[in-house]
Amino acid sequence: MKFPIPHSLEQIASIIQSEFVGDANFQVLGMNEIHVVEAGDIVFVDHPKYYDKALNSKATTVLINKKVDCPEGKALLISDDPFRDFNKLTNFFKPFEKASASIAPSAKIGKNTVIQPNAFIGNNVVIGDNCFIHSNVSIYDNCVLGNNVTIHAGTVLGSDAFYYKKRPEGYDKLLSGGRVVIEDNVDIGALCTLDKGVTGDTRVKKGTKIDNQVHVGHDTVIGEKCLIASQTGIAGCVVIENEVILWGQVGVTSAITIGEKAIVLAQTGISKSLEGGKTYFGSPVEEAREKLKQLAWVKQIPDIIKKIDNK
DSSP states (O other), X not given: OEEEEEEEHHHHHHHHTOEEESOTTOEEEEEOOTTTOOTTEEEEXXXXXXXXXXXXXXXXXXXXXXXXXXXXXXXXXXXXXXXXXXXXXXXHHSOOXXXXXXXXXXXXXXXXXXXXXXXXXXXXXXXXXXXXXXXXOEEOTTOEEOSSOEEOTTOEEEEOOOOEEEETTEEEEOOOOOEEEEOTTOEEOTTOEEEOOSSSEEEEOTTOEEOSSOEEOTTOEEOTTOEEOTTOEEOTTOEEOTTOEEOXXXXXXXXXXXXXXXXXXXXXXXXXXXXXTOEEETTTTEEHHHHHHHHHHHHHHHHHHHHHHTO
């Protein structure tokens, strides 16, 4: 998430009432999660295990819960609770804006786009030309759709990320201030959910087709001309490269990459990154040919046991 205008380190510190280390006029341009940070961004870290990763990331301001040596060219915001203060910044720069109509006055709708009754189009949504938005679709604030996009009934674009911190009193939610971006010529089936990024974008690239009842987690990027079949669940921060096919009821864990032109057969559980150009099956996932050989051997176990018992 980029701020509307650059802010100084001192200004950011005053918003969250924190101590800072660095030049008071040090420029801060935005905020983001560790996997998508850029120069000028704030990243937060609240566990020693991840200090080095955050301090050595592209982020130039680190919101951290301990005073440490500040790397050259960077600044620190010292907080007793970085998770809480990251939420404060999200709420300051991207506060919830109440809807005033089924189609927000600030929404921009392209030529020849059809929006069926009972659809909701939120604040600052952009929809391109020749799109078809069916009934009961909800497109939350700040989502962006390209041209020739079809969204079927009951689908939700821009729901909150499933991201929580466990505290003694229960689970504390990380606020979502990102977007969903749908590029040209994408079809999305009925009853799908695509969560917005925490601070960045959840993106579906050109020409991809998504079946009914598919879930896509926050900050996931789906490449061009992919096919995603029904009841597939994709966690957050996944990268799916171009022309990947995921058949029905595939489950994908967070923060992995599925390589270009990979094919994943139905009811597979993906717990690790996969190379492109291969076919996969099973849980835990393996190349399909190897997995099917294993299953063939498993079927023979009763006969093998009988032969051993009869000796």
